[in-house]
Amino acid sequence: MKNILEYLELSALKYPSKVAFSDPDAEMTFDECQNDSKRIGTFLTGLEGKNKPIAVIMPKNVQSLTCFFGVVYSGNFYVVIDEKMPIDRIQAIFSTLQPIAIITDKAHAHMAEHFEAKTYYYEDVVTTDINQVALEHVRSQMIDTDPLYALFTSGSTGVPKGAILSHRNVINYASWYKETFDINETTQFGSQTPFYFSMSVSDVFSTIIAGATLHIIPKSLFSFPVKLIEYMNEKEVNTIYWVPSALCIVANLKVLDYVQLNHLNKVLFAGEVMPTKQLNYWINKMPEAMYANLFGPTETTDICTYYIVDRQFNNDEVLPIGKACNNCDVFLLDENNNEITDDREGELCARGSFLAMGYYGNDEKTKEAFTQNPLNPHYPEIIYRTGDLVKYNENNELIYITRKDFQIKHMGFRIELGEIEAAANAIANIQSCAVIFDEEKDKIVMIYVGKVKDHEIMSSLQDKLPNYMLPNVIVKIRNMPYNQNGKIDRKYLKNNYSDMNGGK
């Protein structure tokens, strides 16, 4: 198959009345999903665009999914925009993207006036009569390297970059995900990640490929964990793929001491380093479940390596990121573009069908990260340089060390901030922690949330780290700042840590 919609249509044929997607307000069967998507698609064929961007600004609900697929039915590609994103940042994205249209719902009508592109409302376009002939004509023109969506992530220069992914990327990636984690028609996903985040791609597309069901868990439930667990039990959620911070809420509050998850048997996570201490809480409470650590950037669709937890880890040990996914090759390069096969560290590079086509409208950034494979001088072959430093352990598993940009030089030593973080995260009563480097003052700064004394932190770290790696500044805060993807906001910490000492 060459088009992601073929999978939707096949699942609609096999399981027409099965629920494909649910949220607290609505359920949508595969048949309904296909029909609404075709209605929206028929409307959008009137724009006569081909492989052009159409932005979707909708809350995370079942209707938003029909907008994504509707855009694809029209032969264009969709770009999910967070409805809560500041207008300025949306405008920055739109100045690169130049969308030919915007789809939103009437509740967000006030946003439309800020944008040049023509806005259409979901409530209107979904009533269009399906024109099967027009849709088939569009489909006959499409190939598997046509773009499916673009996903904007923050760039180090402050200008968001839009990775552009094709049908082929997503079909290959989601097929791997489906096979590796045995996603099938009995899978009930509990979806936590936003649709503008690459992790949701795994849940959404493996759902339509496998005929599974995806339940959108409202964000507000993560504030009230008992209600969260009740909701998951009510929906009979058996598979989750969450960011570590969401799993840590359950672990830090010891929620599973009080209530049980009755159906859950697969716990997958990615997006950040999963602290081993909190993972051990889950494993301890639910030893029968499968746990897997997935790793990769938006530029490899979502993931390029993975590790299924198959042994015990101490709280101060770091989980491996494992090995390459099937049909995706990864390798390590040193600073001189030579391959590393021993235990030295190097930059993780990936090649194969998971690789995004580049950054939309940004040739410069594309050429920096997507380069000719230096190990292959014979024909054009593009690799993606992740910017992540990794190494092989004694079991030949990949271990994540840090972002290349996080590796620092301090007192003449090369230091991985991630290693200090791993040591600090293992300390009892530390709930979350980040270690940053203030180049100007040449200081290692540890910022943490938790009930523990500074001298207790120092004495624990002294047992694990050489002196030159010990933090020079320890800042206790009440609240860790997170960016919109749910990752610790290190940039904010770096600029503000000296004013943040609020927890004493």
Add this chain to the structure above:
Amino acid sequence: MDQLLEVLRDMKPGTLIDENSQLIEGGILDSLDVMNLSVELNDEFDIEITPLDILPENFATPTTIYNMIKKLQEED
């Protein structure tokens, strides 16, 4: 109550918070804030908030949190 308001204001610098601020409905506290606040309150008021206490009705406003703290202190 002042002690509680201080904890909340420290957590959310730059946010105006009074006794009746809508913490959840008003979007002042997100899920990670609620978790951190619970741990912080345990420490600050020497109580034990369990997940069974972490409910929308208890965290709606500083006043409802205050009432929950009182109740947990009496139970002790």
